[in-house]
Structures are given as structure tokens and as C-alpha cells.
Amino acid sequence: MGFLHRHQNLTPYLLLAPGLLYLGLFFVVPLGFLAYQSLESGSFDVGYAFTWAWGNYWDAIQNYRGHFIRSLEYAAIATLLALLFSYPLAYWIAFRGGRWKNLLLLFIVAPFFVTYLIRTLAWETILADQGLVVRVLRDVGILGHDGRLLATSTAVVAGITYNFFPFMALPVYVSLEQIDERLIEAAQDLYASRWKAFIRVTLPLSLPGVVAGTLLTFIPAAGDFINAQLLGSPKNHMIGNVIQSKFLELTDYPAAAAMSFVLMAAILLMVAVYARAVGTEKLTG
């Protein structure tokens, strides 16, 4: 008591300490180690040594450009789809859910009590060639009579969309749920149509949730490899698959580390562009 009283200016730092310590120990230190590793050269047999091997980065971009682009593309489409699906859902729960709100939210989160791998394997069953979805799509002529969904890019994007759906739905819900409904009423009283009121009032007020959801979905989706592995064909593999095989199969740690940094840079770049486009103040509301 006495100590804190005398050094009141220390309080914020003390409060921050656990978080900073955690991030420092489990994020910054490993990241530094990864950066060091990405500049090593050699081979697993003779050992790797630090040589400022910037070539690792060049090789990563040169040899796997296609995988990087494909990953960002799949992640972007999946993020957009997740937003399109979750916004109306979250809107409905927030404004019309009434006393069922919590139960409905539970339905969104419930699949997450099952592990990631099992959820993805379940999609293998849902999209199976002999399954209901494919049969219906064949009957209505969207798929050819021998068409399939599994082992296509559609399946991979669908899997990612589903697997990251709650990361989009929950932040969007939270920001919609906090909107004071009187503001919307006021807009309508001032002769705004329902659509106008949505565009001018509801949507802007929900943007912090949209931005947070977009980031929470896009960032992990770009590095995902499970969906591509289980639902994609060899031609749909993402950069995560390559990093995983470089690291585990090839034990080429410098290449894997360099690719991780390139991916990180690519994601940061896209996030920066996005943040500029919507305005960073939206992040904090």
C-alpha cells in the first residue's frame, strides 16, 4: 500500500507487466529467434549457421509466389463470405433475438467445442461426392453430373469460411448490440428510409466490429493449412502447407522461417492498406 502510494506513476506499468511479460516471452523472443533462423544457411546434416542469408527470402518469394498469392486470395474471399453471412445473422440476433439472444449466440459458438481437425473432417462428409449437397447441386445443374466439391478450391474456401465464422460473427454482434436503438428511431423520425437509416447510422456504428472481425478472420485464415490439406487437391495448397512441409519434412528451418516472415509481411501490408481504407479510428470505435 505504502509503496504504491509513493510511486503512483508506476501503477500503469505494474498493471501492464503480466501482459508485456507474456508477450515478450512467448511472442517477441520466439519472433527474434525465428528472424535469426531465417538468415541462417547450411543443411540439417551439417548444421545451420548464421550468415545473413537474405537469399532465403528471395528464394521464398521466387519459388512460392503462387502459394502466397493463393493464400491471400482464399483468405480474402473467405473473409468476405464470412462477413456477408454473419452480418445479417448478427443483426437479427442483436435486434430481434430478444430473450433468445444468448441461446442463439451459443449456437454460433457451439461447433467450437469440437476440435478444429474434426470440424474440418466433418466438412469432408458434408461435401462428399455421394453426399446430399453435391447430389442437389448436380440435380439442379450447378455441378456437372460427374462434378464434385471435395478437392476443389471451393471446398477449401468453404472450409475456411466456416472454421473462422465465429471470429467474424461475434465482434460484429457485439458492436451491433451496443447500438442505441433510439438513434435509428431518430433517423427515421427525420425522414430517413429504413435503408438510409441503416446505411447512415447502423452500418457506420457497427464498423469497429466489422474491422475487428475482418482482421480476426483474415489473419489466421491466410496462414491456415488444414483446410487445404483435407479439402483441397494438390493444386489448392496454401503457403501454410509449404511452410509445414519445409519445417517438418525437409527440416529446412531457415527456409520455413523466411517464408513465415514473408507471409507476415504480406499480411501486415494488406492490413495496413485495409486500415487506411476504412480509417484506423474505426478499430477503436
Added chain:
Amino acid sequence: MTDVLTRRDLLRRAAASGAFLTVPGVLAACGGSSSKSSSSGSDHTLAKTLHFSNWPLYIDVDEKTKKHPTLDMFTKKTGVSVQYVEDINDNATFFGKIQGPLSRGQSIDRDIIVMTDNSRYPSLLIKKGWVEKLDKSAIPNFKNLEPALQHPNWDSNRDYSLPWQSGLTGIAYNEKLTDPVLTVPDLLDNPKLKGKITLLQGMGDTMPLIFAANGDDPEKVTDASWERAIKVVKKAVDSGQIRQFTGNDYSGPLAKGDLSACVAWSGDVVQLQADNKHLKWNLPKEGGGIWTDNMLIPKGGNVYTASVYMNFVYEPHIAALIEDYVNYICPVKGAKQELEKIDPSVANNTLIFPTNAMLDNAHNFDAAALNNEKYITEWQNLISS
């Protein structure tokens, strides 16, 4: 062994041993100057506990008590309790986990680990000097090792390894959806199978079949035979014939009928047939693959205790008890005769006790090729292109 071996150390030690980067020189250099290992090697007293890491569902289980009867028998016989952990799900991941401590000369607190020789890791562990030699004086039952498994190309005298179980890699097909698929060319070229087949993502799993079909020797890979094999697979990837490369996740689609045929492990198909009796499995006519899971003693493990345990499981009647539950291929001679007494249906299943003709037609993949970086890179780029 606590210091990390740098390339300079390696060259110096290799030069000191009078061999400039010849294989023995590299081995000596990788072995380092460890003196710790010899203490556990020559000591003939049993440890209190044996730490044994294995794959899931890979040892006998008493369905009622959930205990492992053969492990209890071992404890009763020797007084050594066994800490049995099922923490190996994948060779690459497990190796990724243990390579850190082993490269720093730290123990991984295991006396026995089990790794598959269709991956590069058993040979890599030996080459790196990260496993101990078996104490063969404690393993008189070594004589019971199936002859076909006695001289793998990566540990020709079985100085470091002893098989736990083996399995065959061949072609599975669904007879309701396709005519019998008995050869690799049929699998990869038959237009009726387009987009309805998968291969295994392990290079050491799939390649023996491709090599054998090409008339090449899978156990002695050359650049030319490698190129031929890669070309065959690439063509089938590009044409869309191959739908995916899988681990054992081919089992769902195969059982459901999404796949008409695939490269598959015999043990999986034995289990899948229980649900879908239209599934058939064959070694391709031109030759299939065989893999073996090997018991290895990681550096720092108790060599004598581990060796005594290995001797124990090479008793035919113990091996029979394990086999009756596990249903893979038993490496212990005499186990079949023991099993005929307790469970003849298992003893007479040729997928569990294959005929000599089958064993002759099943090939391992060249360990040097499994560790060739150029080959691995080409293979990985092919399966995730």
C-alpha cells in the same frame, strides 16, 4: 555434447579422425565426444522405470481394466514398471519435437521410441548419433527376428533398431465402383478412375509402388530412376487423375465411395472391411511397399533396460498376445504358431502373417533417397503444387 556442432567443428573433427568427410568421419563427428552414453550402455542393472513412447492403439489392451497385460507381465517378471505413453502420431511431428533437445545433447526422458522406416527419421537419428546401440547381449531372442527384416538398408545389422510391427502398402479398391485395380499403370492411367484416386503423401509410402511399376529398384534409387518416377506421378497430378495426397485420412472417402481406388495400408483396410465388405486390397503385381516401425533407444535412454524389454517382446508367446490385439504384421518368428493356439483366425490372415511370396514382392524405399534434399523438395513441390 552440450555444444552445438558447427560446420567448422565438423570439418575439424573429421580431419582429426583422418577422414575428410567420408561417412565414418561424419559419423564420428556427429557422435561428438559424449562419454555419458557409455555409462548407461555398459551398466547391467535394471532401471526402476522404462519410459516407452509409442503410437496410439499399438499394444494389447485388456478391454475391462484398460491395462496393457504384456506390460504388466514384464513388470512382474523384471520388477521394472513401464511408463507407456501414446504420444507419437506422426513421424515428422514427433521428430520435430525431439530434435531440439537431442541436438543440444539433452535427454528426452524416453528409453524406447518407435519410428517408421518409410520416413527419413530412423536413418537420420542414427546418422546424427542421436540413438544408442542396442545391448544385443541382453537380447538373445534377436534370433526370432523375421529374416526378411534383418538387413534394412539404413541399419544393415540391426545395431540400433528392432522392428515393432510392419505393414504393407498396396492398392485398395471398391469393387462396387470399379473393376479390380491391380497395377499402378491402371490406377494412374485408367480414365474411369479420373479424380477418384488418392496416393499417400509420404514419399517412402508411394514411391516403392511407382518404382516397382517402372521396373526400377525402390531400394537403390538413382537420379535416372527418380526422374522416371516423378514424371509418372506428375503426369497423373497434372491430368487431374490424382485427387489428393493423403495420410490415413483416405479411409473415410474410401469407405463412403468417394474414392474408387487408392494407395493404402493393409492394416487400415482390414479395419475398413468390417464396415464395407466391398473394399479389396492387393499388393500390385509389379510390387508393393513394406514399412516397419522400429524401436530405437534415444541418446540418454537406459540401454540395458530397453534391451531387456525388447528381448521380452521377442518371446513368441508375448508377441502373439500383442499381435492378437494390434493386427499389423508381426516381425517375430514363432508368434504365428503361438497365435494358432489362441486365435486361429488372426493367425491365418495373410494381411497379418503374409506369405513369403508377398514379402518378396514388397519393397522398402532407399533410405539415402528419403534423406536426399533434392528429392524431398521435388516430392513436396509435387504434392502441394
